[in-house]
Amino acid sequence: MKREFAVIGLGRFGGSICKELSAEGMDVLAIDSDEDRVNEFKDIAAHAVIADTTDEKVLKELGMRNIDHVIVAIGEDIQASILTTLMLKELGVKKITVKAQNDYHEKVLIKIGADHVVHPERDMGKRIAHSIISTNILDYLELSDAHSIVEVKAGKKMHGKTLIDLDIRAKYGCNVVAIKNAYNKGINVSPEPNLKIDKGDILIVIGADKDISKFERILV
Numbered sequence: 434m435k436r437e438f439a440v441i442g443l444g445r446f447g448g449s450i451c452k453e454l455s456a457e458g459m460d461v462l463a464i465d466s467d468e469d470r471v472n473e474f475k476d477i478a479a480h481a482v483i484a485d486t487t488d489e490k491v492l493k494e495l496g497m498r499n500i501d502h503v504i505v506a507i508g509e510d511i512q513a514s515i516l517t518t519l520m521l522k523e524l525g526v527k528k529i530t531v532k533a534q535n536d537y538h539e540k541v542l543i544k545i546g547a548d549h550v551v552h553p554e555r556d557m558g559k560r561i562a563h564s565i566i567s568t569n570i571l572d573y574l575e576l577s578d579a580h581s582i583v584e585v586k587a588g589k590k591m592h593g594k595t596l597i598d599l600d601i602r603a604k605y606g607c608n609v610v611a612i613k614n615a616y617n618k619g620i621n622v623s624p625e626p627n628l629k630i631d632k633g634d635i636l637i638v639i640g641a642d643k644d645i646s647k648f649e650r651i652l653v
């Protein structure tokens with residue numbers, strides 16, 4: 434079923450969400466208070482309108498309460514972002530995702546009932562920092578303040594060994610949930626304990642950050 438989305442704020446972040454959703458065939462209502470921004474999205478989104486979403490009347494006229502999921506991607510103007518989110522909530526919008534500028538903004542958004550708060554610059558910064566620290570960490574996904582999933586490239590120390598040999602769960606407290614094969618690029622999502630690991634294979638590891646760092650220091 435075609436789902437209806439609205440993206441408020443068509444800067445780099447909101448604009449990119451709008452483009453992706455539209456490319457996936459979703460019905461997107463693109464909104465910005467800036468006419469030039471809206472014009473850029475006329476041929477991309479199903480609908481594109483110029484509107485200031487801090488005006489409750491405008492939100493009602495746009496029929497926001499009938500939209501499945503609204504993404505608030507207003508950048509610098511934190512006050513406008515909070516006010517828009519609050520009014521969308523009051524109108525009864527089912528799902529609201531909001532981009533936060535900083536930690537205080539995030540706290541307020543959660544308090545007023547935003548369903549999902551994203552912090553793209555901070556999160557991408559963390560991911561890149563992790564891949565810079567260790568050249569073998571290819572990607573990183575934060576699950577909580579203290580837990581993550583990382584993609585690790587197997588080096589010499591793991592080559593030719595099995596998960597039993599390495600005893601990762603007992604020794605390092607983390608779990609290998611999948612292995613991407615270095616040669617055929619196939620992914621094994623339930624690696625058998627006796628599967629031999631080759632140098633260059635990519636291990637997807639879940640665990641506490643402190644355990645993952647230990648694993649990374651000793652084995653990678």
Ligand code: ADP
Nearest residue numbers: 442444445446465466467485486507508509513
């Ligand atoms: P990014 O960091 O994602 O590039 P920007 O700050 O460039 O974010 O973009 C935010 C967008 O939100 C801008 O295009 C701006 O015109 C729009 N915007 C700001 N306030 C409002 C508002 N009250 N109603 C609608 N759009 C708004």
